[in-house]
Amino acid sequence: MASPHYLPPLRQVAVCGGTHGNEMSGVYLAKHWLRDPSELQRSTFHATVFMSNPRAVEKCVRYIGRDLNRMFTADILNSKGSDADVYEVQRAQEINQIFGPKGSCQAYDFMFDLHNTTANMGSCLIVKSEHSLLPMHMCSYIQKHYTVSPCPIFVYLLPGEESNGVALELGPQPQGVVRADLLAQMRSIVACGLDFIELFNKGTLFPAFEIEAYKLVGRMDYPRYPDGEISAVIHPNLQDKDFQPLKPGDPIFQTLSGDDILYEGDDITYPVFINEAAYYEKKCAFIMTEKHTSSQPALQREL
Numbered sequence: 199m200a201s202p203h204y205l206p207p208l209r210q211v212a213v214c215g216g217t218h219g220n221e222m223s224g225v226y227l228a229k230h231w232l233r234d235p236s237e238l239q240r241s242t243f244h245a246t247v248f249m250s251n252p253r254a255v256e257k258c259v260r261y262i263g264r265d266l267n268r269m270f271t272a273d274i275l276n277s278k279g280s281d282a283d284v285y286e287v288q289r290a291q292e293i294n295q296i297f298g299p300k301g302s303c304q305a306y307d308f309m310f311d312l313h314n315t316t317a318n319m320g321s322c323l324i325v326k327s328e329h330s331l332l333p334m335h336m337c338s339y340i341q342k343h344y345t346v347s348p349c350p351i352f353v354y355l356l357p358g359e360e361s362n363g364v365a366l367e368l369g370p371q372p373q374g375v376v377r378a379d380l381l382a383q384m385r386s387i388v389a390c391g392l393d394f395i396e397l398f399n400k401g402t403l404f405p406a407f408e409i410e411a412y413k414l415v416g417r418m419d420y421p422r423y424p425d426g427e428i429s430a431v432i433h434p435n436l437q438d439k440d441f442q443p444l445k446p447g448d449p450i451f452q453t454l455s456g457d458d459i460l461y462e463g464d465d466i467t468y469p470v471f472i473n474e475a476a477y478y479e480k481k482c483a484f485i486m487t488e489k490h491t492s493s494q495p496a497l498q499r500e501l
């Protein structure tokens with residue numbers, strides 16, 4: 199048997215809600231945990247709760263000036279120009295200071311980032327890369343131990359972004375609305391992830407495994423009139439079919455005169471974030487993924 203990959207223990211864990219101020223499971227959980235964080239604590243690490251974008255939360259909007267999700271690049275974190283007037287740019291710089299510039303000794307070791315989507319994503323786990331060994335082991339642990347609903351993994355690599363953790367993306371939930379069922383799911387999945395960290399810190403050997411994940415391969419915009427207005431809506435056959443195979447020739451949009459628009463790709467794709475409300479302005483009707491199985495080596499805390 200190959201020897202396990204050794205990683206240092208995780209001592210500082212952050213749990214963030216309200217990165218988008220109208221995604222309410224994370225907002226309500228973070229508000230609750232800011233009052234009483236006891237359920238997040240374990241014996242081997244310290245968990246800190248954090249409201250990422252408090253002004254957006256106060257106004258119940260996704261963001262004030264710009265999407266905080268896209269702010270954690272070296273360029274923006276170091277920007278001092280006109281960008282620096284945007285609230286989310288200031289906030290990203292503050293967060294980077296609080297959580298410690300990556301590599302510094304006060305840096306947090308792991309972050310849970312809590313999101314909701316209007317798409318039918320279920321209990322989706324988002325990791326930056328299949329090569330993020332500890333997050334992939336955590337996802338596998340959650341898939342095994344949290345059995346209320348499936349937890350598909352979406353691999354979403356944005357070049358230049360700093361990320362060391364797992365994001366939860368639960369849906370469908372309308373923006374500005376909190377549903378008790380999704381809130382409970384999110385709470386249980388965070389607890390499961392924290393249990394994994396505790397076991398890892400205590401020296402548990404996590405064996406090698408193979409795991410399936412959905413990797414981003416592209417984005418599909420809505421059909422548009424020459425003036426840029428959207429000319430068709432998500433096809434009823436595609437609505438809510440996140441993570442299900444979409445074949446060449448399947449309908450994806452329907453015009454208001456009732457014509458179907460078909461998927462013209464060459465290969466089967468697995469659409470996700472279908473009809474996500476926040477993505478209309480990003481010119482994205484859904485994200486296309488491919489299903490990919492990767493082999494993960496065994497993992498253990500370094501001694």
Ligand SMILES: [Zn+2]
Nearest residue numbers: 218221313314
């Ligand atoms: Zn979000």
